[in-house]
Amino acid sequence: MTARAIIVGLLLGLLIAGFTFFNDLVVNRQTFLVSNQLSIAVFGGLIVLLLAINPLLWLVRSTAPLRSGELAVVVLISSIGAFWPGFGFFRSFVANTAVPQTMLPLRADWQAQSIMSYVPGVTGELGEGHVRDWQALGTALRQSADEAQSPLRPFWNALPAEARQPLLDAAPQGRVDQRELWHALNKALHNPAIPDSQVLRSLELSEEARALLAKAQQAPLDDHEATFLNRWMLVAAARELPGAPDLVLPPPPGHGVLFMDGQDTPQLTALRQGATGDRWLAPWKLPWAAWFPTLALWGGLALVMSGAAICMALIVHPQWSRHELLAYPIARFVELISQRQTGRALPDMMRSNLFLIGLLAMVALHGINGLHVWFPAVPKIATQLDFYPLMEIFPNAAKLPGHWWYFRPVIYPSVIAFAMFLSTQVAFSLGISQFLYIFVGSLLLARGIRIEYGEILPADMELLQLGAYLGMALTMFYTARHYLTRLVLESTGLSRQRQAPRYAVWALRVLAVLAIAGVLVLRSVGVPAVMAIIFLALMLLMYLVLSRIVAESGFFFAQCSWQPVGVLVSLMGLEVVGPTAFMVLALAGVTVLADSRTLLMPYLVNGLRMTETDTRSTPGRLTPWMMLMLVTGFATAAVAALTIQHSLSLNVMDSWSGQTVPPMPFNAGRRMLAELSASGQIAQAGTFHMSDLLHLSPAPQAWLILVGIGLVLLFMLARLRIPGWPLHPLIFVIWNTDPIFRLGASFLLGWAVKFAVVRCAGAKGYRSVLPVAVGVIAGELLMALFWIMVGTAYYWHTGLPPKPYMVFP
Secondary structure, eight states, X not given: OOHHHHHHHHHHHHXXXXXXXXXXXXXXXXXXXXXXXXXXXXIIHHHHIXXXXXXXXXXXXXXXXXXXXXXXXXXXXXXXHHHIIIIXXXXXXXXXXXXXXXXXXXXXXXXXXXXXXXXXXXXXXXXXXXXXXXXXXXXXXXXXXXXXXXTTHHHHXXXXXXXXXXXXXXXXXXXXXXXXXXXXXXXHTTOTTGGGOHHXXXXXXXXXXXXXXXXXXHSOOOHXXXXXXXXXXXXXXXHTSTTOTTSBOOOOOOSOSSGGXXXXXXXHHHHHHOSSTTOOOOGGGSOHHHHHHHIIIIIHHHHHHHHHHHHHHHHHHIIIIIISOOOOHHHHHHHHHHOOOTTXXXXXXXXXXXXXXXXXXXXXXXXXXXXXHHOTTSOOOOOBOOOGGGGGTOTTGGGSTTHHHHHSOBOOHHHHHHHTTSOHHHHHHHHHHHHHHHHHHHHHHHTTOOOOOOSSSOOHHHHHHHHHHHHHHHHHHXXXXXXXXXXXXXXXTSOOOOOSOHHHHHHHHHHHHHHHHHHHHHHTTTOOHHHHHHXXXXXXXHHHHHHHHHHHHOOTTXXXXXXXXXXXXXXXXXXXXXXXXXXXXXXXXXXXXXXXXXXXXHHHHHHHHHGGXXXXXXXXXXXXXXXXXXXXXXXHHHHHHHHHHHHHOGGGSOHIIIXXXXXXXXXXXXXXXXXXXXXXXXXXXXXXXXXXXXXXXXXXXXXXXXXXXXXXXXXXXXXXXXXXXXXXXXXXXXXXXXXXXXXXXXXXXXXXHHHHHHHHHHXXXXXXXXXXXXXXXXXXXXHHHHHHHHHHHHHHHHSSOOXXXXXXX
């Protein structure tokens, strides 16, 4: 580890953090700079360093070029900067926190359920689940009409006149129209005159209510604040009723879940419309004060969990790299392409004719196909196969999600090349997984069993995949049980033998602190501690298993299809989780875990493996620089994303992150509330007590989690006990995800190529063709960067989006 490697890594990481959002969402319609674990920005930047920067340095002095160990440090640090601006966080952060309130006026179903009343800080209005007994409240309100000193009298007076008479008419029967009372009372909560009642001011008010009253003495409250004050006074008034201390629940605690607490403010209007004309806003002119609560909440949680990812990568690194000797195909590629003899300008690999053949073949392929997009007269080299006629033979397969990818597969040369770095078992498993999925799915459909997928609330396939994740985690913990035992004993001070690396010991201690911090962040917005712990544990499970997939298989486009909050609901039941915890955790999921394809931890496990080529680049020495890149990358990406979107408006977002993802939590919440209301359990779901854990009601299909665990353990046992067993249990982790639908055919083709080479030419022949695979990967990375630069130049010159050409998915 050298100072220049650290500096280059930090500068490259900051450049990626600042430019990625512009490339991916403003220029748009071209290869993403950061869209998977083989980040174009990072690994394409590595190729530029090898082909351009190092030769220039060599011209200055023969020993000046960056060594392979230094390049590994550059890749590791810059990867952290690449995490923030893409799918990891800022790609959808602004939309997730600012779009829902713009959709609300158009969504009658959200309004009918008062969905925003369950989101902390948004409104003081009542949701159906915020009143334990609507009949009792209606009776008490009607009785207050005859009692001048009743604490509910001000609310009776504030009710619309047309709502009072039905309450009086219902007195003889003792029944009130719940929905009519609900909406009438919400109208009354907007009455600014309610706090003037001396009866209410004499009650024991909450700290929040007293603060709002004090503020009202200085200046009139706006409608948002007045509604909250009235809600708190209603809570206090209801507590005075005999036998009903919690008849009306207080509003959910916390702020910042949505931008400007979901209010239609001038700041939101400016964000929605963008800057006037073609003018770009300066970063210091952005409404940072308005953004601070939301950035502090979700950005704080993302930073905490990213720090936890660094700690977990440090913990598993000795076990995976030294004890289990995982393949690390991505790290192996970097190692092969960056090895260079001292005194030479170019790496050894780049002086191989086979490497040049692979590189030039990709330059020709993407050069011709890119020109075809811009100039249709140029003939195109086909990279997509067409098996659509087979849909008539396999009609059930054509009904499965993602069927268009396995009936019309696209061939990705880099995926074929990466298969050359894998064991034949892993490569075959990746390639055959989609066909196994087609077979099982078609069999189930033929027997009338639907294959369903959810968004936030999981369906059958997500629960099966969760079980596979748990099974993979169990096998990892069992394999590493001795190492983990020593690590826990040393981190708690129960053992002083110091057999585990010191950086791993401290990483475990810091991980525990960060986990507590994450729980406190979620607790600040009304999530019970038990649910926060389970939610964060599921996030860490996702980090761990996806990192293992990338480290062991080189599957650089791995993705998870389940959301932690959906798992909570499946295991505990809707009435135990409750509306507020569900809404907060659903928003946390789509904001902090918007898309798992670019999680931070897989970048880190590969990066740490790469740095082993330099004995001076120990994980302990690298950790402070990784933390620095984490924080500075977050700040840089925040400035870039918010500047672009305030300048160009929310419309700059793509359809996925700007339109598809933001309403997901609210659509799922609406369905949840409707189900709770229909079952009569919505009143019980408003609060959580530890005793509720004794009355869990798992989803009927939760047994599929056990099936997923069993399949992974069964295949793992077969792998260990049956010689020549061809399948790896990671099949069940990836087989129902979009990435394997896209890349499965290429992995299968890569397995076939490697199998043929090894069978015909042996191990020596296999090693001799590796330069071709390295050249193919390098060539695709280089051409992806080339067309990105072409598209960016075209956009700057014309102001129009470039022709769509993507090298990687």
